[in-house]
Amino acid sequence: MNALRVTGGRVLRPDGRVTESDVTIDRDAGTIAAVGDETVSGERADDADADLPSTADETLDADGGLVIPGLVNAHTHVAMTLLRGYADDKPLDPWLREDIWPAEAELTPNDIEAGAELGVLEMIRSGTTAFADMYFAMDRVADVVDRAGVRARLGHGVVTVGKDDADARADVEESLAVAKELDGAADGRIRTAFMPHSLTTVGEAFLREGVAEAREADIPIHLHANETTDEVDPIVDERGERPIAYAEELGALGADDFFAHGVHLDGSEIDRLADAGTAVVHCPASNMKLASGMAPVQRLRDAGVTVALGTDGAASNNDLDVFDEMRDAAMLGKLAADDASAVPAAAVVEMATAGGADALGLPGGRIEPGAAADLAVVDLDAPHLTPVHDPVSHLAYAARGSDVRHTVCDGEVLMRDREVLTLDADAVRERAAAAANDLVDRVGE
């Protein structure tokens, strides 16, 4: 075995326990071979036939640190890093129409690659190893995912409002084609989805056609759902049914599907999501910044819905740090439930790890023998993390992305001692800043 060993740290296990264990990774397989003396076959490592090397080919020092599953950012538009701080302090609809969509109309594939590099760099530096991305020029995003070494579920976002029939149909076809072409790329680290932007920005006929074809080809569906009341009311007025009932009727409520936001959901919609096994990606920072509302996270979890966390794009957050999302989700979840015991620390950590992996249908999210070797080591010796009464509490409430020391995905070290090995951080930053400045100049002309 070509072994990578993460030594001397405390490990967050899937059941929430924290143990002092070394983690042994099979680099060729990209999986965890052992946690402490627990191996894939259930044998103890000190048994003669437990096939673990006594020395590792590479080690990562986790002394004084907490080894956690790589975090999952289950909804973003990664290249929107170029629009970070470009338009703030507006509600969703005017923000998109007056600021974001006009700027996006000027984006070139080269810009999207530059923005995606910047976003993926930021994610690796904050311990995120997997993300879901809805955007365009997705071949460029896929290339970045491949080079950077992370995992992703990617899709081309479809908008048909304001387009003629031919353009709208072409957008749907492109999303389906991208989902078919990119699936399995980057040695299987890339999976795909059909991604209509939302149930109000894509017309009914296009939704019906696209969803049917996606189902036929076994492609999951990802869209923005029930984000604002402006998105719910027109569906109720025109159709006499709630958006999630409409999604179900379209055939878009499947066990592999995952919807972003789910802010304005009623009890019947929560039940439908739970029955269908469709996951919800909660984006608390975006929901607060655009004043979209408070998602019923505790109620969703009580109903058995898989809940993941997403940053949404950097223009509505304004960073891609999933640690911030954990803290925001816990805080906002309590306010929404009017109950300080709602959405506790362990729940948001689960949402950012196993919940995210399950929502996206990607490996990872759990540190256990046989699981994908996607993990991060968080330093616990900073002043703001002292003392350590409860490491899970720190993950949710006190730690930041900048506390991450190492990041590993698919058995490969992506960041060692805060140095990202797969991307040239200075070059990425310079390229993205230049692309963003040029973009804003073009939009202003």
Ligand SMILES: N[C@@H](CCSC[C@H]1O[C@@H](n2cnc3c(=O)[nH]cnc32)[C@H](O)[C@@H]1O)C(=O)O
């Ligand atoms: N092919 C489409 C692009 C859709 S990509 C997904 C879109 O979602 C937008 N977006 C970002 N954040 C949000 C959000 O919170 N709600 C809804 N849309 C968002 C983002 O700016 C991007 O335009 C077109 O022709 O316009």
Ligand SMILES: [Zn+2]
């Ligand atoms: Zn979004």
